[in-house]
Amino acid sequence: MRRIVIDPVTRIEGHLRIEVLLDGHEVKEAKSAGTLFRGFEVILNGRSPVDAQQLTQRVCGVCPIAHATAATFALDAAFGISEKIPDNGRIIRNLILGSNILQSHVLHFYHLAALDYVDVAAAADYTGDNDDLLAVRDFIARGHLGPFLPRYEGDYRLPKELNLKATADYAEALRIRRTCHEMLAVFGGRMPSQCGIVPGGASNGPTTSKIASFLGRLDTVRRFIADKYLPDVFAVAGAYADHFAIGGGCKRYLTYGQFDQTPSSAPLTGRNRFLAPGTYADGRADKLDIAQITEAVTHSRYEGDGPLFPYHEDTVPSPEKKGAYSWLKSPRYNDAVYEVGPLASILVNYANGNPVVKPLVDSALSTAGLQADALSSVMGRHLARALHAKLTADAMVEWVGQLKPGEPHCAEWTIPPAGDGCGMVDAPRGAVAHWVKVREHKTANYQLVVPTTWNASPADDKDRPGPMEQALIGTKVKDPGNPFEVVRIVRSFDPCLACAVHLVTPKGEKLGDFRIA
Amino acid sequence: MPETWPPIPSPRVVVLGVGNELMGDDGVGVVVARQLRAAGPGNDVEVIEAGTSVMDALDLVPSRAHVLVVDAATGGGEAGSVYRFRLDELALARGVSLHETSLPEAFTLAQLAGAKFGKVIVIGVEPARVEPGTELSPVLQEKMPAILGVVRAEVAKLMHSS
Numbered sequence: 001m002r003r004i005v006i007d008p009v010t011r012i013e014g015h016l017r018i019e020v021l022l023d024g025h026e027v028k029e030a031k032s033a034g035t036l037f038r039g040f041e042v043i044l045n046g047r048s049p050v051d052a053q054q055l056t057q058r059v060c061g062v063c064p065i066a067h068a069t070a071a072t073f074a075l076d077a078a079f080g081i082s083e084k085i086p087d088n089g090r091i092i093r094n095l096i097l098g099s100n101i102l103q104s105h106v107l108h109f110y111h112l113a114a115l116d117y118v119d120v121a122a123a124a125d126y127t128g129d130n131d132d133l134l135a136v137r138d139f140i141a142r143g144h145l146g147p148f149l150p151r152y153e154g155d156y157r158l159p160k161e162l163n164l165k166a167t168a169d170y171a172e173a174l175r176i177r178r179t180c181h182e183m184l185a186v187f188g189g190r191m192p193s194q195c196g197i198v199p200g201g202a203s204n205g206p207t208t209s210k211i212a213s214f215l216g217r218l219d220t221v222r223r224f225i226a227d228k229y230l231p232d233v234f235a236v237a238g239a240y241a242d243h244f245a246i247g248g249g250c251k252r253y254l255t256y257g258q259f260d261q262t263p264s265s266a267p268l269t270g271r272n273r274f275l276a277p278g279t280y281a282d283g284r285a286d287k288l289d290i291a292q293i294t295e296a297v298t299h300s301r302y303e304g305d306g307p308l309f310p311y312h313e314d315t316v317p318s319p320e321k322k323g324a325y326s327w328l329k330s331p332r333y334n335d336a337v338y339e340v341g342p343l344a345s346i347l348v349n350y351a352n353g354n355p356v357v358k359p360l361v362d363s364a365l366s367t368a369g370l371q372a373d374a375l376s377s378v379m380g381r382h383l384a385r386a387l388h389a390k391l392t393a394d395a396m397v398e399w400v401g402q403l404k405p406g407e408p409h410c411a412e413w414t415i416p417p418a419g420d421g422c423g424m425v426d427a428p429r430g431a432v433a434h435w436v437k438v439r440e441h442k443t444a445n446y447q448l449v450v451p452t453t454w455n456a457s458p459a460d461d462k463d464r465p466g467p468m469e470q471a472l473i474g475t476k477v478k479d480p481g482n483p484f485e486v487v488r489i490v491r492s493f494d495p496c497l498a499c500a501v502h503l504v505t506p507k508g509e510k511l512g513d514f515r516i517a
Numbered sequence: 518m519p520e521t522w523p524p525i526p527s528p529r530v531v532v533l534g535v536g537n538e539l540m541g542d543d544g545v546g547v548v549v550a551r552q553l554r555a556a557g558p559g560n561d562v563e564v565i566e567a568g569t570s571v572m573d574a575l576d577l578v579p580s581r582a583h584v585l586v587v588d589a590a591t592g593g594g595e596a597g598s599v600y601r602f603r604l605d606e607l608a609l610a611r612g613v614s615l616h617e618t619s620l621p622e623a624f625t626l627a628q629l630a631g632a633k634f635g636k637v638i639v640i641g642v643e644p645a646r647v648e649p650g651t652e653l654s655p656v657l658q659e660k661m662p663a664i665l666g667v668v669r670a671e672v673a674k675l676m677h678s679s
Binding site for chain 1: 537539566567568569570572574625626627628629631649650651
């Protein structure tokens, strides 16, 4: 047996550590361990409940908008105004969240995932006139390979012209994410720490100039998604067709849905969302029952065992607990292991016959020559993320058209003496939920369960490994000295972990750890 | 809400406060940025609270401006120790998560996308306590005037460099 540890120690805490045990070339055991920000009540308790919208955005620099959205839904519910959100406010929230999802998906594919498949070194001897490729060439010439490292050599399969095309698109993708942020700021006021999504609706209403400004940028982003992002994903998928057969995992999926189409006081399941909430397993979609969500802490460094409903539990650290190997808890649904993320949203809504999702997925499957069950894989997650970007961007055009300048954008509200609220939505990397308890006009308790708690969770009270662990178990590793298969599986989940702290370390100290024992 | 955006000022030096202010001393960069702004950073100096969104904040840096990054840093010294280093003295690696985008990586990506920076200097502050909470540790609070002094001196130096 050989042990491989992938441990990018870039922070004091907050990183994801993957440990796999190989029997020959096959992964026999996998453990994912990480830190997520729990104990949030320490900060929010005793403050005005409204602070949650701003403060929870600062938990994370990558999906702040999803936190703002979940917090605002929770506050709407606690304030008793969920059914009073004016259409302008509802739509502007969707546009702000949508802008952030687009930038996240584009950045994830090009900056993290694509470099596992696209060989940027193809630009080293570039002699053409594409400015982006010349810039990459110069970076390579100066030895500035940093953003492209660590590379796991030995499995770059794309022909040179496709490597060059995707590398040029990589540079453009970095500008597209900036365009997405500009879109976001049109209605969100600023980025980072937008202030557009607020209890009651949106802080600012639509004007014709804002609409024009937003639409112009959205058009640029849509063209990039249709002409570059999707074709690049298909090119990679074609060359790595075997990656539709690895990294499947638990094959059960859960989504909270995205983009309210009508206001509703129902916390979740009664809401009409563009992408519906639900679950998917064995080829069948089902309604979501939030009462079925529990968290176990059997292998987590907290007191107790569980499983308990997240809102009813305490978070008491127990660093030395026997058998514990992660600071993550183990969320489970209906006593089973579930994966979250864009793939979950796509599969649930495909099986539901969602009129926008179904034809797009059918056409993608036929282009790639695949059956729907192939989506439960490493490459399936990337394809689903790209399709999710496409259908979100296209729908946003319609939503902008529904804005009505001059009409209300925010409902009136006051902070009640007491109230409870739950807000749920899919962040770019999956289901995120906030729970708030208001007492004496102040926050009395606040809990969050974020997407990677689901995906990177440790084994539960019944010793069932988490989704990422299951995706790794059984994987064939060609070269244990260069385990790119393991890294590709982990990246495909778009994990979010290291957002809790942000420290720098001057050169000289060991920052990455990749060892084989 | 005005229908036209106000003209964007084009400062010579941008101070970037980096860190998670919800994690105690990790947020020291953000606290420095706020205090500097409250006290008046001076003409031609812009202060940005980048927080944990470094890549996003770099979009706001005008072309060819010098950048002074203030962040928590683990350099092995006592809590409150202040380090000064150039960007290329920081280690650089690509992790498994978008959440691991490091400071040098964020600058490199911005440059790949076409951004131009002047000098980039990092002021690092050794934290005493990195754990949930919005307050700095007493050690760092006590050293804040000294830290601000270092930052101001560095800003002045950058103002006069080409």
